[in-house]
Amino acid sequence: NFLFVFTVMMLASARAPCSCSLSPPRCPPLRARGRARSVTTHASSVPVRRAILLGSAGAALGAGLAVPGSPISSGPALAAAAPKVDVGDVAPTFALPKAGGGKLALADALKESKFVVLYFYNQDFSPGCSVEAQRFQQSLTKFESKGAKIVGISMDPIDKHEEFCDKGGLTFPxxxxxxxxxxxxYGAELSIPLLGKFSDRQTFLIDSAGTVKGHWLERDGSMANVKTTEHADQVLAKIDQVA
Structure with missing residues (x-):
């Protein structure tokens, strides 16, 4: 994840001169129309990244917070707040500008589809978010066959979204x-000292009545973790379950 790499590089630069570039790492060249395959995974690094991002890599290490799959363990410092929107809730309505022009309103998307898969992600061109988007694009016909519309959201500006969609061959909004x-x-805001605000990686499966039927979070210990390389399959399976 870009945020993890960026922060680690900042910490390293405080100890020794660094000749590396701090520009955002870009995903490898993608094949036309988003059909490139990838085996990138990041799920096990999420708690470590969050400990560092929240401005306390040293404090987390010193406190010995537990993290499955890492020498750090999870504790109250990494506990996430209760979600503002969860399964069974009515999804908040909105209308936002989209890449390619115009706006998309959730209410309109729900009228046109049986389900809306609303997924929030951190940032265009970060490795994990690029893989997640590609997986949705590769599975787009499967979602459409089930009457589901994919909609991605982040805090990136429209011009960056347009570049992201163009280079990745993304055809969903x-x-x-x-x-x-x-x-x-939606409770999907991530505020990081010195770096600013980002959308947290969360996904909501919303039915045509506007009710949340599925919710995935990038949160350690949750049974509904966003698993980047498998996430499209996670959502497809949930649609079959609730349809």
């Missing part, structure tokens, strides 16, 4: 939540 208001409504 990608929306710009520039001020973070929609991310905040």
């Amino acid at each position: 990608v929306l710009s939540d520039a001020d973070g208001s929609v991310s905040a409504q």
